[in-house]
Amino acid sequence: MIQTLLYGTTIGAILYFFSIGLSITFGTMKIINFAHCMVYTLGVYFFITLLPFLGGIFPAALAFAMLMVVPVAYVMERFVIRRLYGESLDYAMIATYAMLLIGTDAIKWIWGNTPLPVSDPLGTAMTVLGVSIPVYRVIIVASSVALFLSLNVFFKKNIIGKIVIAALDDNQGVRCLGLNVDRYFSIVFIIGSVLAVLGGVLYAPISAAEPYMGHDILLIAFAVVIVGGMGNLTGTFVSAFVLGMVIALTGRYYSQAADTMVFVVMAAVLIFRRSEG
Amino acid sequence: MGTDLHKPDVQAARKGVVWREIAIIAAAFLVLTPFLAVHRVTDFMIFCIYVMSFDLLYGYMGRLSFGQMLYLGTGVYVSTLFSLHISPNPLLSMLAGVAGGAIVAGILGLVVVPLAEAPFALTNLAFNQVGFFLIGSAFQRVTHGEDGISSGVEPWGFLDFANEYVAYGFVLACLIFAFLVLKTLTRSPYGILIRSIKENEVRVKFLGYHTFFYKWLTFVIAGSFAALAGTLYTLYIGFVSPVFIHPLNNVEVIFAALIGGAGNLYGALAGGVFYMVLRDSLSTHIPQWEWILGILLLIVVFYLREGITGFVRSLTRGILRKMAQKKAMEEA
Numbered sequence: 001m002i003q004t005l006l007y008g009t010t011i012g013a014i015l016y017f018f019s020i021g022l023s024i025t026f027g028t029m030k031i032i033n034f035a036h037c038m039v040y041t042l043g044v045y046f047f048i049t050l051l052p053f054l055g056g057i058f059p060a061a062l063a064f065a066m067l068m069v070v071p072v073a074y075v076m077e078r079f080v081i082r083r084l085y086g087e088s089l090d091y092a093m094i095a096t097y098a099m100l101l102i103g104t105d106a107i108k109w110i111w112g113n114t115p116l117p118v119s120d121p122l123g124t125a126m127t128v129l130g131v132s133i134p135v136y137r138v139i140i141v142a143s144s145v146a147l148f149l150s151l152n153v154f155f156k157k158n159i160i161g162k163i164v165i166a167a168l169d170d171n172q173g174v175r176c177l178g179l180n181v182d183r184y185f186s187i188v189f190i191i192g193s194v195l196a197v198l199g200g201v202l203y204a205p206i207s208a209a210e211p212y213m214g215h216d217i218l219l220i221a222f223a224v225v226i227v228g229g230m231g232n233l234t235g236t237f238v239s240a241f242v243l244g245m246v247i248a249l250t251g252r253y254y255s256q257a258a259d260t261m262v263f264v265v266m267a268a269v270l271i272f273r274r275s276e277g
Numbered sequence: 278m279g280t281d282l283h284k285p286d287v288q289a290a291r292k293g294v295v296w297r298e299i300a301i302i303a304a305a306f307l308v309l310t311p312f313l314a315v316h317r318v319t320d321f322m323i324f325c326i327y328v329m330s331f332d333l334l335y336g337y338m339g340r341l342s343f344g345q346m347l348y349l350g351t352g353v354y355v356s357t358l359f360s361l362h363i364s365p366n367p368l369l370s371m372l373a374g375v376a377g378g379a380i381v382a383g384i385l386g387l388v389v390v391p392l393a394e395a396p397f398a399l400t401n402l403a404f405n406q407v408g409f410f411l412i413g414s415a416f417q418r419v420t421h422g423e424d425g426i427s428s429g430v431e432p433w434g435f436l437d438f439a440n441e442y443v444a445y446g447f448v449l450a451c452l453i454f455a456f457l458v459l460k461t462l463t464r465s466p467y468g469i470l471i472r473s474i475k476e477n478e479v480r481v482k483f484l485g486y487h488t489f490f491y492k493w494l495t496f497v498i499a500g501s502f503a504a505l506a507g508t509l510y511t512l513y514i515g516f517v518s519p520v521f522i523h524p525l526n527n528v529e530v531i532f533a534a535l536i537g538g539a540g541n542l543y544g545a546l547a548g549g550v551f552y553m554v555l556r557d558s559l560s561t562h563i564p565q566w567e568w569i570l571g572i573l574l575l576i577v578v579f580y581l582r583e584g585i586t587g588f589v590r591s592l593t594r595g596i597l598r599k600m601a602q603k604k605a606m607e608e609a
Contacts, residue, residue, distance in 0.1 A: 032395050089394045090341040095578045101571035108565055222399045260410040263403035270400055271388055
């Protein structure tokens with residue numbers, strides 16, 4: 001049971017890393033970003049490619065992968081997403097889906113279709129209450145909590161964060177103050193993309209890298225964002241862990257239904273909370 | 278609606294227009310046939326029915342769904358299972374499939390219809406995922422999961438789908454039927470109402486309409502026509518697998534509706550054919566072709582919002598204007 005709980009919190013942490021970018025993008029720009037999972041997958045492939053060059057040092061490769069995604073995210077934001085501000089949601093969804101198609105094919109073209117395994121960087125386990133627990137997973141969970149706290153500080157104390165939060169609430173009002181909201185949005189977009197890569201790389205040793213690895217998590221992350229409330233940062237944190245737990249618990253009893261159960265929960269939430277949607 | 282519409286001569290003129298439209302569609306597909314194989318065009322026509330069902334929802338009512346595959350898949354699987362376990366009659370299987378699609382859409386519509394925009398699209402996607410799971414994993418014993426099953430449909434009277442010309446004629450008839458029904462619907466006061474919902478739902482509510490019911494009805498009609506396309510796949514291909522309900526395939530129909538020009542049944546037909554031709558020709562030459570689709574989608578979103586039909590329309594309008602100018606110049 002402790003194993004299952006740990007698995008649930010691990011999945012929840014990864015989901016949180018991934019969903020935070022989606023949630024911010026939706027909250028600030030009203031854009032459902034399908035290309036988010038492309039960035040996630042791309043980051044993992046960057047990481048795998050870089051790892052041998054950096055002497056197999058996991059954190060160094062992770063940092064470089066996160067850095068390498070920045071220009072990609074910038075190009076996406078500058079040339080596609082920014083042109084979609086204020087457009088109808090449909091076109092934004094379709095345009096980001098188009099980027100996903102292009103990006104996925106590029107990944108397949110460069111790295112091929114076969115899944116690439118990533119080994120557990122620590123490989124050690126510790127024993128808690130007589131159950132052996134991989135230290136690596138504990139680190140994932142701890143870092144997600146740390147991220148949640150630091151994001152909270154960022155959005156409450158830092159001026160960029162404050163502007164973004166204000167714009168989330170009233171975009172026009174912030175514009176009227178003479179602030180260039182778009183620039184702050186693009187900063188937040190890049191932060192979201194980088195966090196997705198962080199989640200992807202941390203998750204890679206648990207699964208494996210393959211071109212469609214982002215697609216599966218994307219659907220679940222949509223559920224996380226909807227359940228947590230779009231653009232609601234605390235809500236995203238809570239719903240990521242709740243849904244991660246749903247996946248782990250369902251997976252324990254009926255593994256094939258794990259992903260589907262998430263959508264059942266999401267549908268239930270939507271039915272009971274119609275007005276927000 | 279002006280009262281003069283009900284005058285007999287106007288109605289007669291309209292009837293003439295309808296016949297002309299049928300003739301144009303039939304002629305277009307018949308002309309297409311010599312260039313491609315008969316079975317290809319049959320395939321295209323089924324896809325076009327599916328695109329029209331999506332277009333009713335997206336183009337006319339302005340609700341983008343990322344889960345229309347669910348209804349196609351319901352049609353496919355219900356008709357297949359019906360033909361295997363209850364009756365091999367093709368028409369009855371079709372009826373069962375369409376009824377299945379309508380029932381699923383009716384039930385899920387109650388949940389989905391109050392939503393709009395992103396939650397609508399994503400909830401549909403979620404339900405599609407659930408349906409895919411049910412077909413692909415949960416009811417594996419009945420559906421054989423990823424392996425797929427052959428349908429049990431047997432020829433009935435002249436309706437023998439092994440004969441590709443019979444299949445072609447039957448699918449063409451179904452296409453024209455679907456086109457006529459949807460055309461009539463979208464031209465009726467109901468059609469105007471759902472287009473008003475797209476423009477501004479709050480105002481429609483102010484006018485005293487119960488928009489929930491009309492949205493639900495549209496959802497069910499769209500689901501039924503998608504299921505109709507699905508049953509035709511069952512009859513025509515005779516072998517079904519979860520590909521027909523896979524959530525990731527939803528992009529196909531969105532792409533086809535957009536590139537043809539959303540909110541226009543001719544656009545749906547043009548987009549359906551264009552997409553299928555593109556897919557067939559690209560996938561035979563290039564192993565990875567989806568990025569081309571991506572680039573085309575971006576072009577459509579940024580430069581060609583009205584799709585092919587809009588492009589053609591503005592082109593002809595431009596030519597006509599030029600001709601008129603020339604005429605005016607000559608006269609002067």
